[in-house]
Amino acid sequence: MSGRPDTRGDGTRCVHAGSAVAGPDVPLAPQPVLAAPFHLGGEDFYGRASNPTWRALESAIGWLDGGECVVYSSGMAAVSALLRTVLGAGDVVVLPSDGYYLARSYVRDHMAAHGLEVREVPTAARWTGETVRGARLVLLETPSNPGLDVCDITAVADLAHAAGALVAVDNTTATPIGQRPLELGADLTVASDTKALSGHSDVVLGHVSARDPELLARLRAERTASGAVPGPFETWLAHRGLGTLDLRLARQAENAAALYQALRDHPRVTGLRWPGAAADPAHPVARQQMRRFGGVVTFVLESTEAVEEFLARTTLVASATSFGGLHSTADRRARWGDAVPDGLVRFSCGCEDPRDLVADVLAALR
Numbered sequence: 001m002s003g004r005p006d007t008r009g010d011g012t013r014c015v016h017a018g019s020a021v022a023g024p025d026v027p028l029a030p031q032p033v034l035a036a037p038f039h040l041g042g043e044d045f046y047g048r049a050s051n052p053t054w055r056a057l058e059s060a061i062g063w064l065d066g067g068e069c070v071v072y073s074s075g076m077a078a079v080s081a082l083l084r085t086v087l088g089a090g091d092v093v094v095l096p097s098d099g100y101y102l103a104r105s106y107v108r109d110h111m112a113a114h115g116l117e118v119r120e121v122p123t124a125a126r127w128t129g130e131t132v133r134g135a136r137l138v139l140l141e142t143p144s145n146p147g148l149d150v151c152d153i154t155a156v157a158d159l160a161h162a163a164g165a166l167v168a169v170d171n172t173t174a175t176p177i178g179q180r181p182l183e184l185g186a187d188l189t190v191a192s193d194t195k196a197l198s199g200h201s202d203v204v205l206g207h208v209s210a211r212d213p214e215l216l217a218r219l220r221a222e223r224t225a226s227g228a229v230p231g232p233f234e235t236w237l238a239h240r241g242l243g244t245l246d247l248r249l250a251r252q253a254e255n256a257a258a259l260y261q262a263l264r265d266h267p268r269v270t271g272l273r274w275p276g277a278a279a280d281p282a283h284p285v286a287r288q289q290m291r292r293f294g295g296v297v298t299f300v301l302e303s304t305e306a307v308e309e310f311l312a313r314t315t316l317v318a319s320a321t322s323f324g325g326l327h328s329t330a331d332r333r334a335r336w337g338d339a340v341p342d343g344l345v346r347f348s349c350g351c352e353d354p355r356d357l358v359a360d361v362l363a364a365l366r
C-alpha cells in the first residue's frame with residue numbers, strides 16, 4: 001500500500017488495506033496460507049519467520065498506523081516483546097498506573113531479573129521533565145483502560161525525547177483509525193487487535209508498529225527467536241474483520257453518544273466517562289489528537305450487587321471482559337483487580353441499534 005496517497009477516507013482504507021495486486025486468478029480478498037515449511041528459494045522458508053498472510057495484515061495495519069507493523073499472537077505478546085526488545089538491565093521504565101493491568105504485572109513479575117526501575121504514572125498526571133527523567137522507555141495508554149483518561153502524546157513525546165527515552169503508546173482503545181501515535185511523535189504504537197480491530201470476538205492477536213528500521217529489525221528478530229508468532233488463520237480472521245472497522249466504529253460511537261446522553265442525568269449513575277462527549281474532562285485533549293471516538297463508556301453504579309443485578313436484567317448486554325466487538329458487553333473492572341470503585345462498569349457499545357441498546361440499558365437500571 002506504500003506510495004498511495006493518505007488522503008483517502010477511513011472506509012476506503014479499511015476495505016482496501018493489505019489487498020493483493022489485482023490480476024487473473026488472484027483471490028479478491030486475502031486468503032490464509034497455513035504452511036509451516038515452504039519450498040526454498042523465495043521469500044518464505046518457515047512459518048515462524050515469515051508468512052504471506054502476516055505480510056498482508058502487516059501491510060494493512062502499517063498503512064493505517066503510518067509506519068511498519070509487526071504482528072504477534074496476542075496484545076500481551078506484542079506489549080511484552082516491545083518491553084523485552086527495548087529495555088536492558090537497570091533501565092528506568094515509565095508505565096501507566098491506570099492502564100491495562102497485565103503490562104504492569106509483566107514488568108513486575110516476569111522481568112524482575114532485569115532489575116528495572118519502574119515508575120508508575122497516572123495517564124492524567126501533569127507530565128514534566130521530572131516524570132520522565134532518566135527513562136529508557138515511556139509507555140502511555142491513551143485513552144486509558146478502563147478510566148478513559150487521556151494524555152497529550154505530542155507533549156509527553158517532546159519531554160521524553162528530551163530525556164533520551166523512547167515513547168510507546170498502547171493504542172488499543174483508539175484503534176489505528178481513531179488515533180495515529182506515530183504521527184503525533186511516538187516511536188512505537190502497540191495494540192491488542194483482539195478488541196475493535198478484529199471486532200468479532202473470535203480472535204486473539206496484537207501488533208507493534210514503528211518507523212525506525214533498526215527498531216523494526218530488532219522486533220522482528222525477537223519475534224522469530226522467541227516464537228511469539230500469530231497463527232495464519234487468526235491473522236486472516238483479523239484482516240477480514242479490519243475491512244469493516246470504519247463502519248463498526250461509527251456505529252459504536254453513535255451508540256456511545258446515545259448512551260452517554262441517556263445516562264448523563266440518571267439518578268443511579270455516577271462517574272460517567274466518554275472522551276467523545278464535550279463535557280468529558282478528557283475531551284479537549286482527545287479532540288485534538290484523536291481522529292474519532294470509539295464505543296467504550298465507563299460509569300459507576302452503587303455497588304458490586306447493583307452491577308450484577310444490572311447485568312442480569314439486560315437482554316442485549318453480555319457480561320464479558322474485552323471490548324470493541326460487534327456485541328455490546330459490560331465488565332465490572334474491580335473483579336480483575338483494577339484499582340477502581342467496586343461498581344465501576346466498563347461498557348463496550350456494540351453495533352446494535354442505538355434505540356434498542358439505550359432502551360435495554362434504561363430498563364435494566366429501572
Ligand SMILES: *Cc1c(COP(=O)(O)O)cnc(C)c1O
Binds near residue numbers: 074100194195
Ligand atoms: C486487552 C488489552 C491488552 C492485552 O491484549 P490481549 O490481546 O488480551 O493479549 C493490552 N492493552 C490493552 C489496553 C488491552 O485492552
